[in-house]
Amino acid sequence: MIKYVPDLTDIVLEEIPGRVTLAVEISNCRGSCIGCHSPFLKKDIGEELTPKVIDKLIGDNFGVNCFLLLGEGQDLEALLRIAAHLREQHPGIERAVYSGRSEVEPAIYEAFDYVKVGPYIAECGPLNEPTTNQRLYYHGEDITFRFWHKGLDPNR
Numbered sequence: 736m737i738k739y740v741p742d743l744t745d746i747v748l749e750e751i752p753g754r755v756t757l758a759v760e761i762s763n764c765r766g767s768c769i770g771c772h773s774p775f776l777k778k779d780i781g782e783e784l785t786p787k788v789i790d791k792l793i794g795d796n797f798g799v800n801c802f803l804l805l806g807e808g809q810d811l812e813a814l815l816r817i818a819a820h821l822r823e824q825h826p827g828i829e830r831a832v833y834s835g836r837s838e839v840e841p842a843i844y845e846a847f848d849y850v851k852v853g854p855y856i857a858e859c860g861p862l863n864e865p866t867t868n869q870r871l872y873y874h875g876e877d878i879t880f881r882f883w884h885k886g887l888d889p890n891r
């Protein structure tokens with residue numbers, strides 16, 4: 736089961752370059768980042784992110800073109816089922832996941848259009864710092880640099 740924290744669901748513009756993204760915060764984080772910015776997400780909190788919930792969230796937020804899971808939880812099969820549901824029922828919406836691990840299973844890269852990997856390390860900074868250890872991949876291509884060119888078209 737994958738759980739999310741309903742109150743933290745939001746539309747974001749910067750997490751995925753060039754996309755209007757509906758982002759959900761996933762609990763049961765398996766990461767162990769030193770200086771974790773959201774330790775409450777390591778707990779078993781929130782509500783199950785079911786296909787019905789996903790359909791409602793997307794229906795309530797017309798115009799988004801990306802669905803982002805901020806976290807991957809601890810149930811890989813359930814995570815892949817969510818990606819499959821999005822692909823089958825919402826083909827116009829791209830799928831994205833942020834992982835706190837340095838590497839993830841190949842099945843995650845296959846299931847999601849965007850995959851962010853890498854723990855949060857305070858001295859390296861987040862994705863929008865050129866010193867970051869984190870990486871964002873789009874269909875296997877490292878597009879992390881898009882966060883570093885403020886003012887440029889992020890689709891380039």
Ligand code: SF4
Binds near residue numbers: 765
């Ligand atoms: S990925 Fe790291 S920073 Fe994010 S909630 Fe998990 S432990 Fe904390």
